[in-house]
Amino acid sequence: MLYAWRGGSYTFSVTRTRHRFCVFWLLATLLVVRGPTFAQEAGQKPAEAAEKTAREKVAAPDKSLSKPELPFQIQLLESHIRFEINGDSRKEVHTIVKINNILGARQFARLTFDYNRAFQQVEISLVRISHANGGTSELLPSAVVDAPNPVVEKFPAYQDVRVKSVRILGLEEGDTIEYRVITTTTKHPLAPDFWLEHTFDRSGQVVEEHYEVDLPGMRTFQIRINPNTPAKSIDTSGEGEAKRTVYRWQEFAPKESENESASLTSTDLSLTTFASWTELAKQLDSYDGKASSESDLLKEKAKELAGSTPGKNLQMEAYYEFVATKIKTVDLPLDMVGFQSRDAGEILTSGYGTLPDKFALFQKLALLSVGDLRPVFVGDHDGLPDELPLPPHLVHMVAAIAIAPSAMSDGQGDMPICADCEDEVWFEIGLEVAPYGVVRPDLRGKMGLQIGRLAGIWERAENTWRRIPDRLPFPEKQTVDVAASISLSGALSAKVKYVLRGDNELLLRAAFHQTAKEKWKDVAGLLALSDGFRGQVTSVKVSDPTATKDPFTVEYEIMQAKFVDWSKRPVRIPALLPQISLPEPPSKTLPGKPALEIYLGIPLEVETHLALKLPAGTVVQPPAGTMVARDYATFRSKYSAVRNSLMASRSVNFIKRELPAGETMDYTAFVHAVQSDQAQSITLVPAVAAADDAKPAKSSPKQ
Numbered sequence: 241m242l243y244a245w246r247g248g249s250y251t252f253s254v255t256r257t258r259h260r261f262c263v264f265w266l267l268a269t270l271l272v273v274r275g276p277t278f279a280q281e282a283g284q285k286p287a288e289a290a291e292k293t294a295r296e297k298v299a300a301p302d303k304s305l306s307k308p309e310l311p312f313q314i315q316l317l318e319s320h321i322r323f324e325i326n327g328d329s330r331k332e333v334h335t336i337v338k339i340n341n342i343l344g345a346r347q348f349a350r351l352t353f354d355y356n357r358a359f360q361q362v363e364i365s366l367v368r369i370s371h372a373n374g375g376t377s378e379l380l381p382s383a384v385v386d387a388p389n390p391v392v393e394k395f396p397a398y399q400d401v402r403v404k405s406v407r408i409l410g411l412e413e414g415d416t417i418e419y420r421v422i423t424t425t426t427k428h429p430l431a432p433d434f435w436l437e438h439t440f441d442r443s444g445q446v447v448e449e450h451y452e453v454d455l456p457g458m459r460t461f462q463i464r465i466n467p468n469t470p471a472k473s474i475d476t477s478g479e480g481e482a483k484r485t486v487y488r489w490q491e492f493a494p495k496e497s498e499n500e501s502a503s504l505t506s507t508d509l510s511l512t513t514f515a516s517w518t519e520l521a522k523q524l525d526s527y528d529g530k531a532s533s534e535s536d537l538l539k540e541k542a543k544e545l546a547g548s549t550p551g552k553n554l555q556m557e558a559y560y561e562f563v564a565t566k567i568k569t570v571d572l573p574l575d576m577v578g579f580q581s582r583d584a585g586e587i588l589t590s591g592y593g594t595l596p597d598k599f600a601l602f603q604k605l606a607l608l609s610v611g612d613l614r615p616v617f618v619g620d621h622d623g624l625p626d627e628l629p630l631p632p633h634l635v636h637m638v639a640a641i642a643i644a645p646s647a648m649s650d651g652q653g654d655m656p657i658c659a660d661c662e663d664e665v666w667f668e669i670g671l672e673v674a675p676y677g678v679v680r681p682d683l684r685g686k687m688g689l690q691i692g693r694l695a696g697i698w699e700r701a702e703n704t705w706r707r708i709p710d711r712l713p714f715p716e717k718q719t720v721d722v723a724a725s726i727s728l729s730g731a732l733s734a735k736v737k738y739v740l741r742g743d744n745e746l747l748l749r750a751a752f753h754q755t756a757k758e759k760w761k762d763v764a765g766l767l768a769l770s771d772g773f774r775g776q777v778t779s780v781k782v783s784d785p786t787a788t789k790d791p792f793t794v795e796y797e798i799m800q801a802k803f804v805d806w807s808k809r810p811v812r813i814p815a816l817l818p819q820i821s822l823p824e825p826p827s828k829t830l831p832g833k834p835a836l837e838i839y840l841g842i843p844l845e846v847e848t849h850l851a852l853k854l855p856a857g858t859v860v861q862p863p864a865g866t867m868v869a870r871d872y873a874t875f876r877s878k879y880s881a882v883r884n885s886l887m888a889s890r891s892v893n894f895i896k897r898e899l900p901a902g903e904t905m906d907y908t909a910f911v912h913a914v915q916s917d918q919a920q921s922i923t924l925v926p927a928v929a930a931a932d933d934a935k936p937a938k939s940s941p942k943q
Contacts, residue, residue, distance in 0.1 A: 309340055309341060310340055310344075310444075310445060311339075311340055311341055311343040311344035311347060312337050312338060312339050312340055312344035312347060312348065313337070313338045313340060313445060313446075313447060314335060314336070314337050314338075314441075314445060314446040314447065314449075315336045315337065315338055315416075315447045315448065316334070316335070316336040316447070316448050316449075316450075317333075317334075317335055317336075317441075317446050317448070317449045317450070318332075318333070318334040318335075318449075318450045318451075319331065319332070319333050319334075319438075319449075319450070319451050319452065320332045320452045320454070321436065321452065321453050321454065322454040323434050323436075323453075323454065323455055323456060323459075324456060325432065325456045325458050325459055325481065326431060326432045327425075327427075327428055327430070327431030327432035327433055327434045327513075328424075328425060328426050328427070328428075328431070329424070329425045329434060330422065330423070330424050330425075331422070331423045331424075331425075332420065332421070332422045332423075333420070333421050333422075333423075334418075334419075334420045335417075335418070335419055335420075336416060336417070336418045337416065337417045337418075338414075338415075338416050339411055339412070339413060339414065339415045339416070339417065340413065340414075341413050342413060344413075345411035345412060345413065345415070348408060348411060348417055349407065349408055349409075349411060350405055350406065350407050350408065351364070351367070351405060351406045351408065351419060352403050352404070352405040353403065353404045353405070353421060353423075354389060354401075354402070354403055354576070355402060355403075355404070355423065356400050356401055356402070356576060356577065356578065357399075357400040357401075357402050358400040358578070359425055359426060359427055359428050359429065359578065360423060360424065360425050360426075361423070361424045361426075362404045362421065362422070362423050363421070363422045363423075363424075364381075364384050364404060364406055364419065364420075364421055365420045365421070365422055366378070366418065366419055366420040367379040367383075367406055367408070367417070367418075367419045368417070368418045368419070369408065369411070369415055369416070369417055369418075370415065370416040370417075370418070371412070371414075371415055372412060372413065372414025372415050373414075379406055379408070383406055383407070384404060384405070384406055385404070385405050385406070385407075386402060386403075386404050387402065387403055387405075388401065388402055388403075389401045389402055389403050390403075391570065391571060391572060392570065392572070395570050395590075395592050397582060397586070397590060397592075398570060398572065398577075398594070401572060401576060401577070406419075428578060429578030429579065429580050430523055430524075430578065430579065430631060432513075433512075433513045433514055433520075433523060434512075434513055435511060435512040435513065435514070435628075435629075435630045435631060435632075436453065436509065436510075436511040436512075437507055437509065437510050437511070437630055437632070438451065438507070438508055438509045439506070439507050439508050439509075440469055440489070440491045440508050441491075441493075442494060444493045444494065445493075446491075446493060447492065447493050448490075448491070448492055448493070449489070449490070449491045449492075450488075450489070450490050451488070451489040451490075451491070451509075452486060452487070452488050452489075453486070453487045453509070453511070454484060454485075454486045455484065455485045455486070455487075455511075456481075456483070456484060457476070457478065457482075457483025457484055457485055458480070458481055458483065459513055460513065460515075461511055461512060461513045462510075462511070462512055462513075462514075462515070462628050463509075463510070463511045464507075464509070464510045464511075464628060465487075465508070465509055466506050466507065466508040466509070468506065468508075469489065469491065469508040469509075471487045471488060471489055472488050472489055472490045473486075473487075473488045474486070474487050474488075475488075487509075489508075489509075510627070510628045510630065511628075512628045512629055512630055514628075514629040516629060517624075517625065517629045517689055517704050517705065518704045519629070520629040520631065520689070521689055521690070521691050521704050524579055524617065524631075524689075524691050525691050525692065535584075535585045537585050537588060537589070538584060538585060538588065538604055538605065538608065539608060541562075541588060541605065542559070542605045542608040542609060545558040545559055545562050545605070546558050546559070546609055552609070552610045552611065552643050553643050553665070555609055555610050556606060556610050556641065556643065556665065556676075557676045559602060559605040559606055559610070560602065560667055560669070560676050561676065561788070562605075563598050563601055563602040563605070563669060564598075564667075564668075564669050564671070564672055564673075564674065565672055565673070565786040565788070566591070567587065567588075567591060567592060567593055567597075567598055567601065568591060568592035568593075568672075569592075569593070569594075569595070569598065569670050569671075569672055570592055570593060570594050570597075571670075572594050572595075573635070574595065574596065574617070574634060574635065574636075574637065575631055575632045575634075577594050577596065579596060579617075579631065579634075580596060581593075581594070581596035581597045581599065581600035582597050582600070584600050584601045584603075584604040587600065587601045588601055595636070595637045595669070595670045596615075596637065598669045598670065599613075599615050599637060599639055599669055602639065602667070602669055603615075603639075606641065610641070610643075611641060611643070612641070612692070613639050613640070613641045614639065614640055614641070614690060614691060614692040615637055615638075615639055615690075615691045615692075616637070616638050616639065616640055616688035616689065616690045616691070616706055616708070617634035617636070617637055617688060617689045617691065618634070618635065618636040618637065618638060618683050618686055618687075618688045618689075618708070619633050619634055619635070619686065619687055619688065619689070620633050620634075620635045621633075622686055622687050624687060624689075624705075625687060625705050634689060636670075636683060637669075637670070638666055638667060638668055638669070638679055638683060638688065638708065639666070639667040639669060640664055640665070640666050640667070640690070640706070641664065641665055641667075642663055642664040642665075643663050643664075643665060664709075665677050665713075666679050666708060666709065667679070668680055668683070671746070671750055672753060672786060673746070673749035673750055673753045673785045673786055673788065674746055674749075674788065675713070675714075675745075675746075675788035675789070676713065676788065676789075677712075677713035678712060678713065678746060679708055679709075680743075680746055681743045681746075683708055684708050684709065684710040684711070685707065685708060685709075685710040686707070686708055687705050687706070687707055687708075688705070688706050688707075688708055689704060689705060689706075690704060690705070690706045710842070711842065712742060712743075712842060714741060714742075715741070715843070715845065716741060716742030716743065716842055716843065716844045716845070717740075717741050717742065717791075717844070717845045717846070717847075718738070718739070718740050718741070718742065718744060718745075718844070718845075718846045718847075719738070719739045719740075719846075719847045719848070719849075720736065720737070720738055720739075720771075720817070720818055720847070720848045720849070721736070721737045721848075721849045721851075722734055722735070722736050722737075722816055722817060722848070722849065722850045722851070722852075723735045723851050724816050724850065724851070724852045724853070725852065725853040725854070726803060726804060726852070726853075726854055726855070727855065728806070728855045729801075729802075730801075730802050730803055730804045730805055730806055731799065731800065731801045731802065731803060732775065732798075732799070732800040732803035732804075732816075733797070733798075733799050734773065734797070734798050734816065735795065735796075735797050736768070736771075736773070736795065736796055736797075736798065737793065737794070737795045738767075738792075738793065738794040738795075739791050739792075739793050740791055740792050740793075740794075741791045741792075742842070742844065743842075745791065745792045748767070748792060748794060749785040749788070749792050750785075751763050752782050752785050752794075753785035753786065760780045760782065761777045761780050761796075763780075764777045764780040764794065764796040765777045767794065767796075768796065768798055771818035771819070772814075772818065772819060773798055773800075773816075774800050775798045775799050775800030775801075775803075776798065776799050776800070777796050777797070777798050778796075778797045778798065778799055779796060779797045780794075780795070780796045781794075781795045781796070782794045782795070804924070806926045809925070809926075810861075810923045810924065810925055811923070811924040811925070811926065812921040812922065812923055812924070813921060813922050813924065814921055814922070815850060815879070815888045815890075815918075815920070815922060816850050816852060816888075817848040817849075817850050817888060817889075817890055818848055819918055820846060820848070820875075820890060820892050820914065820918065822892075822910075822911050822914060823838065823839065823840060823841075824911075825838065825904055825907055825908040825911060826838060826901070826904055836901060837898050837899060837900055837901055838898060838899040838900075838901070838903070838904065838907055839897070839898045840872065840873065840894050840896060840897055840898055840899065841894065841897065842894075842897065843893075843894050843895055843896070843897070844892075844893070844894045845891070845892075845893045845894075846891060846892050846893075847889070847890075847891045848889065848890050848891070849887075849888070849889045850886070850887065850888040850889070851885070851886075851887055852885065852886040852887075852888075853884070853885055854884040854885065854886070854924065855884065855926070855927060856884055856927065857884065857926075857927025858884045858924055858925065858926055858927055859884075859924070859925040859927075860881035860884065860885070860886050860922065860923075860924060860925075861881070861922070861923035861924075861925070862879035862880060862881050862886060862888070862922055863879055863920035863921070863922065864879070864920075865877045865878040865879055865917075866913060866914075866916075866917040868910055868913045868914070870906065870907075870910055871895065871896070872894070872895055872896040872899055872903075872907075873892065873893060873894045873895055873896070873910065874891075874892070874893045874895070875890075875891070875892045875910070875913065875914050875917070876889075876890070876891050876892075877889065877890045877891075877917050879922070886922060888922075890917070890918070892914070
């Protein structure tokens with residue numbers, strides 16, 4: 241069901257954005273094949289389970305099931321954080337964990353802590369194991385291993401991104417682990433500002449938690465405390481520069497009734513020295529085109545890429561394709577590298593870079609001939625403009641530039657960054673396979689923090705936030721051609737070809753690009769499975785995932801033995817075409833609640849075709865076709881047979897993005913017509929059966 245799928249909603253406070261990743265589980269499966277994209281996420285859970293569990297959002301328990309035993313339980317979690325006037329900090333975490341079963345023992349078999357050596361140090365000062373059968377043991381400091389994060393092992397420029405780990409052997413059920421970890425931060429790239437966010441555990445995983453924040457009295461900061469979890473005490477001491485304010489909490493595992501009623505998503509403590517998102521944007525503004533010199537190397541590369549290409553838009557496309565596809569992306573979180581970038585010349589020479597690095601190089605190339613490109617940091621949810629400015633909530637980065645119409649072809653025109661410029665081009669520079677002007681669908685429609693001073697941006701705070709346009713630079717279209725045959729033995733052999741432009745194109749480009757070629761059959765098998773084809777994929781051929789100027793094509797051959805049983809009469813099979821899935825009509829609204837609009841997404845055209853060859857003499861009885869036309873979408877199907885061959889086609893064309901709630905009944909009828917057509921089967925009468933049916937009936941003997 242790859243085609244015209246309109247599910248997967250992303251709900252925000254202002255608008256709703258949806259994307260059609262009906263095979264989103266394909267990439268999830270690929271994570272198993274490829275391993276985690278960043279070792280911090282996989283390695284940090286056992287190591288920092290105490291702290292991480294305490295702040296993660298926890299799913300509500302299923303009341304219909306008995307509560308399972310926790311693999312481990314944190315009996316005590318103590319955190320002490322102290323900030324200094326200059327932004328330096330010290331965080332000490334003391335944890336006592338009870339291992340309840342073998343799963344918990346495996347989770348804590350290795351403690352790992354990620355950090356950036358450029359401005360952080362991690363000390364594992366204590367690891368003590370109290371064994372269930374008596375006795376204790378402590379790990380010596382020599383047992384601590386400090387190594388580069390696996391993500392950066394092949395990239396020398398990022399050797400400061402590291403992991404400290406301790407391996408704990410022989411853990412058993414009933415053992416208790418006690419460890420103490422101290423993290424010091426000095427001269428952070430965003431200093432002297434600092435920030436903090438914390439959420440107490442509400443799942444019962446943490447029995448008792450003590451939390452303390454020690455703040456300098458001479459710094460001005462914003463703080464928000466959840467009224468359901470007020471500080472147990474707030475103490476002030478000292479005068480002048482020695483003045484300190486200490487907030488302390490003591491929380492216990494909630495009772496069952498309290499756990500059910502407590503909010504599972506509320507942040508308990510947010511704190512920041514940034515006065516506003518605009519002030520944070522100023523601090524992040526290292527992308528002004530002057531941070532590194534425009535070296536001869538950059539000028540030569542820009543001339544090589546753009547050459548005599550007419551028009552700034554084509555020049556930008558040349559720069560983009562080089563940076564996006566030729567500079568290897570090092571997948572590190574923005575806050576792990578302090579939101580900083582290396583020198584553009586160094587990035588060009590090394591051939592790799594983080595997301596900020598790739599943007600820095602892209603911007604420097606653009607400045608040489610096109611204009612000023614500006615970064616937009618995308619938040620992890622859409623309500624950020626109303627929340628305190630906390631850098632860790634900025635999790636991704638895209639770029640935008642406005643190219644005046646006159647500059648599209650003759651190289652002239654101003655290059656302003658404007659809020660609603662129709663000629664603005666947006667870029668997804670980290671995926672390596674995104675076509676020019678395409679931003680991946682889970683980011684489109686989201687709010688982003690734009691960095692830059694143009695158009696008086698610092699004077700008007702509301703202009704700091706931008707909504708990424710929910711559009712594509714080309715019509716979205718998908719075609720599928722299936723050439724299949726069924727043998728006398730009932731085996732199915734099919735060649736399937738996909739030609740894609742749009743969101744699913746981007747998904748499949750990324751899937752094949754990030755997977756080793758020897759495993760491409762696995763990807764094709766998952767794609768086939770998502771479209772209802774069963775069997776063994778025997779060959780796969782795809783176009784170059786990085787050749788983004790042309791549509792992406794995927795071709796595979798699949799075999800399925802015993803697809804039909806010719807001994808049955810009649811034989812009925814579905815049309816061997818991917819199912820076209822549509823957005824579900826909205827459910828009935830509650831009294832007093834406004835009816836929901838129907839979101840159809842970006843206009844999309846889908847065509848599917850089948851040519852099926854059957855054994856000689858087979859009689860084919862195709863179903864009737866369907867034609868449904870509305871001003872918002874059309875659907876058409878056609879089925880025909882010539883001798884022992886079947887031809888079938890289905891197409892859908894979404895014209896509008898959304899429908900008013902008043903058209904729910906009409907849209908429901910449209911969906912029902914499409915589903916009814918796709919539920920039709922094709923009747924096959926084998927040659928032998930057809931011959932038997934054609935024989936005249938024998939007359940009964942006279943009595």
